[in-house]
Each structure stands twice: as C-alpha cells, then as structure tokens.
Amino acid sequence: MVKAMQGKSPADRYSVMTSVKHFAAYGAVEGGKEYNTVDMSSQRLFNDYMPPYKAGLDAGSGAVMVALNSLNGTPATSDSWLLKDVLRDEWGFKGITVSDHGAIKELIKHGTAADPEDAVRVALKAGVDMSMADEYYSKYLPGLIKSGKVTMAELDDATRHVLNVKYDMGLFNDPYSHLGPKESDPVDTNAESRLHRKEAREVARESVVLLKNRLETLPLKKSGTIAVVGPLADSQRDVMGSWSAAGVANQSVTVLAGIQNAVGDGAKILYAKGANITNDKDIVDFLNLYEEAVKIDPRSPQAMIDEAVQAAKQADVVVAVVGESQGMAHEASSRTNITIPQSQRDLITALKATGKPLVLVLMNGRPLALVKEDQQADAILETWFAGTEGGNAIADVLFGDYNPSGKLPISFPRSVGQIPVYYSHLNTGRPYNPESQTNTPHVILTKRMARSIRLVTV
Incomplete structure (x- = not known):
C-alpha cells in the first residue's frame, strides 16, 4: 500500500x-x-x-x-x-x-x-x-x-x-505540483467519487466474505420477486462508511440500487425499510450530533416490521441489509455489546417466520456476534462498508456474477465474553480439551445447568 x-x-x-x-x-x-x-x-x-x-x-x-x-x-x-x-x-x-x-x-x-x-x-x-x-x-x-x-x-x-x-515531496520545486496539470483546472476535490468507478467496484467485491450459504441459496436468480429490506438497504451515506474523506454520498450506489441495476426488468423488486438502525434515542442523538447522519422513520417499530413482512410474503427470496450505521463504527463509537441492534434483530426474526429464503447482507465496521442470526439466515454476506460502488459490487456477488473470495481478517466471537479472540494464543499448561473437562481452565455447562447456576469459580 x-x-x-x-x-x-x-x-x-x-x-x-x-x-x-x-x-x-x-x-x-x-x-x-x-x-x-x-x-x-x-x-x-x-x-x-x-x-x-x-x-x-x-x-x-x-x-x-x-x-x-x-x-x-x-x-x-x-x-x-x-x-x-x-x-x-x-x-x-x-x-x-x-x-x-x-x-x-x-x-x-x-x-x-x-x-x-x-x-x-x-x-x-x-x-x-x-x-x-x-x-x-x-x-x-x-x-x-x-x-x-x-x-x-x-x-x-x-x-x-x-x-x-x-x-x-518536491514542494520546494513546485508547491502546486500535486494539484495536477494546469489543463485539469479547476481542481476537482470530489473526483474520486466519479472517477475510477470500475476500480472501486472491483475492490469492493473482492472484499465481500461469504459467511454462510445453506442449500445453495446463493446465487440468486435475476427473475421472480425479490424483497429488499432493512435500514441500510437504501442508505447512500452508510455504504461509504466512516472517514470516507471527500466521498460524496449522492454519488454512491446503495444495495437496493445495485440489485435493481443487476436485474433490470427481469425481476420485481419490493422494498421496505423494516426497522430503524436502532430504537435507542440516546444512540440516535449521538449519531446525529453534528448532522442528520441517521434518518429515523417516525412510524412505530411494529408498523415498519409489518410492511417488511408483507413484502417478504410476496417474494421468492428476502435480502435483508442490516448491521451498523457508519457512525456506529466511527471513531469514539465504542460499544458495550457487538450484536446487531435489537430493532433489526426483531425484523430478522419476523422475516424468518415468513418461511421465505433469507439472505443477510451485513454492513459493519467491527466483528459482530451473530449466533442467533446464523441460526435464522439461509445465507450471510459480510460486506463491511463497501464504498461508492458498494451496491453494484454486492449485487455482483448476490447474483453470481462474481465469486465471493474475501476472507475474514479478524475473528468473530460468539459473545463479548469470549474476547479477546485471536489465533496466536500461547500454549498453556492446561489447554482446553473438548473431549475432557478434567484439568482444563474451563467448565463446560449445558444451557440447562447454566440457568440454575449463578456463579462458577474455576
């Protein structure tokens, strides 16, 4: 680099x-x-x-x-x-x-x-x-x-x-040399949002990680009816991510737009927001401290879920774009838990209940605990914050025009209680042995036992 x-x-x-x-x-x-x-x-x-x-x-x-x-x-x-x-x-x-x-x-x-x-x-x-x-x-x-x-x-x-x-840097020879040739004037500070779109799309789709694909849910067909739901499905700002320099939100491609571009007239697209990023007013106020970075739908959570469920019932497959807004993964945005916000988890549960194939497209800037979502989803794509061409790149993967080749650069814990999780742990004198609980630093409890025990010392 x-x-x-x-x-x-x-x-x-x-x-x-x-x-x-x-x-x-x-x-x-x-x-x-x-x-x-x-x-x-x-x-x-x-x-x-x-x-x-x-x-x-x-x-x-x-x-x-x-x-x-x-x-x-x-x-x-x-x-x-x-x-x-x-x-x-x-x-x-x-x-x-x-x-x-x-x-x-x-x-x-x-x-x-x-x-x-x-x-x-x-x-x-x-x-x-x-x-x-x-x-x-x-x-x-x-x-x-x-x-x-x-x-x-x-x-x-x-x-x-x-x-x-x-x-x-050659600034003593020509302090303006890095502004480009004279024929390029006036200087376009937002050029990167319009130029090099092909490269932006390529980088984005190379970063997509396929976490799960049950019963060959993916690739999707460019026909039939597809429900696209979720608070991040049509967000131009969030697909760019935080600290995106001079990126211009209105030049970015959302996941909804990318899917529409991919299928053209071959499939019917139904869209519903389904949930706000979070229903926690304090978090929303923090995210919107300097600008309205998160737009809140005034409808009740249930009304939004109902709309998404109706769309899902009419569809052959559901694509839910969920995770974190860019501000939730920004500087000074530490979180006490790393699950998807409850408003979106409720949406996912309702979508699962429809019985339709469910594809989760994740946007996030940190590892997420996805135990429940893994049980509910038929396919999961980790897309991070994919940039200005993110929607088109994600659609390329969803419909099989590009084979997802990304690998996770970080470990995803099942819960915050596992942290720190990393590959290079030193050996201990009593390493964990899943075949035996004798002389191990861990006590393995069944869910039934765990409910009856408040404190365990080891």
Whole structure:
C-alpha cells in the first residue's frame, strides 16, 4: 500500500506521502474503549503490535502519526522512549512525526504537562515534530526557546525533519505540483467519487466474505420477486462508511440500487425499510450530533416490521441489509455489546417466520456476534462498508456474477465474553480439551445447568 500510494517517489505528481498511524498500540486499548490506556508486556508489544508499523516504515512511509493513548503509563505524545529510542535510534526513521488532533494540549489532562506551554515543551522534547490542528507550537515555542526550556538544537531537529519531508515531496520545486496539470483546472476535490468507478467496484467485491450459504441459496436468480429490506438497504451515506474523506454520498450506489441495476426488468423488486438502525434515542442523538447522519422513520417499530413482512410474503427470496450505521463504527463509537441492534434483530426474526429464503447482507465496521442470526439466515454476506460502488459490487456477488473470495481478517466471537479472540494464543499448561473437562481452565455447562447456576469459580 505504501509503495502504491507513494509511487516511485512522493514527489511525483500523482503520488502522496503516506503516514503510519497511530503509533503505538492504538488498537489495544483497555476494554476496547477509544482513547483508553494501553498496558502490555514488551514481548507482546514487539512481537504482535510493532511489526506492522515497522513494515510500513521499511516500505518507505515518510511520516508517523503519534497515538492519543498512553502506553504502559506514558502518553505516546510525551514518550521519548517510543519516539526517539525506538523510532529514531533503533529503527532509523528519518521522516516526520506529527501529533494526533489536539493531542499536545491533551497532555494536560493526562497529567504530564502543567499548562499549554509546558505541553509544547514536553511534546517537542519527546520527539513530536509537528502539532496537528492547533497553534501551540507557533504560540509557545518562541518563549520556550528564549527561556532555555527548549534548546535550539531540539527545535532544529524538528524543523529539519519537516523540511526534509517537504524536499522529498518536491514542494520546494513546485508547491502546486500535486494539484495536477494546469489543463485539469479547476481542481476537482470530489473526483474520486466519479472517477475510477470500475476500480472501486472491483475492490469492493473482492472484499465481500461469504459467511454462510445453506442449500445453495446463493446465487440468486435475476427473475421472480425479490424483497429488499432493512435500514441500510437504501442508505447512500452508510455504504461509504466512516472517514470516507471527500466521498460524496449522492454519488454512491446503495444495495437496493445495485440489485435493481443487476436485474433490470427481469425481476420485481419490493422494498421496505423494516426497522430503524436502532430504537435507542440516546444512540440516535449521538449519531446525529453534528448532522442528520441517521434518518429515523417516525412510524412505530411494529408498523415498519409489518410492511417488511408483507413484502417478504410476496417474494421468492428476502435480502435483508442490516448491521451498523457508519457512525456506529466511527471513531469514539465504542460499544458495550457487538450484536446487531435489537430493532433489526426483531425484523430478522419476523422475516424468518415468513418461511421465505433469507439472505443477510451485513454492513459493519467491527466483528459482530451473530449466533442467533446464523441460526435464522439461509445465507450471510459480510460486506463491511463497501464504498461508492458498494451496491453494484454486492449485487455482483448476490447474483453470481462474481465469486465471493474475501476472507475474514479478524475473528468473530460468539459473545463479548469470549474476547479477546485471536489465533496466536500461547500454549498453556492446561489447554482446553473438548473431549475432557478434567484439568482444563474451563467448565463446560449445558444451557440447562447454566440457568440454575449463578456463579462458577474455576
């Protein structure tokens, strides 16, 4: 990815400089809570978490964004061991380090800086070359230099790293070179939503994972009557996912539109929303804090389900597009459970009761616990957030025009109680043995036994 984005040189007109982020162990926060602390052994840190960062830098990435979290008690933004001893001295990194959004001023809340000026001192001395999204460096560095709390040598090091990156990108020769040739003016900041549609479709369908296909439910036929239901079936915004840069929602293809495009006049399509993303008002208010990202149907949940059931009864097969809205899988959107929201689970149960073949198309940005859904659905497609051509790509898979070849890059637990779930567990002295409960760290209870026991110690 680094080589593809940077090309032969980050100075090339159609290249960009990549940044490895968030350094380090940002994905290992306690309890899965965004921005939380990270506490782990050196063995796990360097064996499991550091190699991907190192690989990106070895491939030529020119920048590192520092993580917001603390690592073993020290905020990464003030961690000279991480940013100097490891990154610079051990790994030989020559590029630029930049703070995450507002991370320098957050050192005050971490308790490692007394005030904004002190936060700048701590961050620069730790090895943060550039401050993102605030004016703290320009505001406080002159005074810190004058007082001697920051040396000119330290400032020179940070400045040198910034200037080297600009030189590598060719910005001293032509600061406007990355805007494209003059004949392309005016600059089209949303071009990626209209150009390269073929590539967007190809990438999207390559990412689709077939989780289940009972009795050859898939591929679907491009004939008969198909009911397309679910709160995500006709959402242009959600199919793009979160952090979708300059993507334009009204240029994206929904699953409903993709199915309609695929069948043309050959099949009858019935659509019903069936449920809102969630019936929890507090969650809706959070998702709509800055914009109306989630549109709520004012009808009662039962009225929406009834409409979907009527559509299902008239259809030969039901395609239910369910999961998370893009905001539910966004930054700072940690969840205490990883099931599909109850409003949608109720819809799935009602659709199952019709007896019609049921295909679940999942949209989500994290693993989901799908025990009940696995029992109810005849086929399940994991489509993540498939992008502007997502609807067409998903339809390609549904109707057999493309063979789903994606593989899960993450494990899907049956419940949050199983977490952490990962493939590289170390062997224990008493590994789990499904054939015997003797000398194992687990007690296996039947559902009947579990209902009668409140607490089990092992």
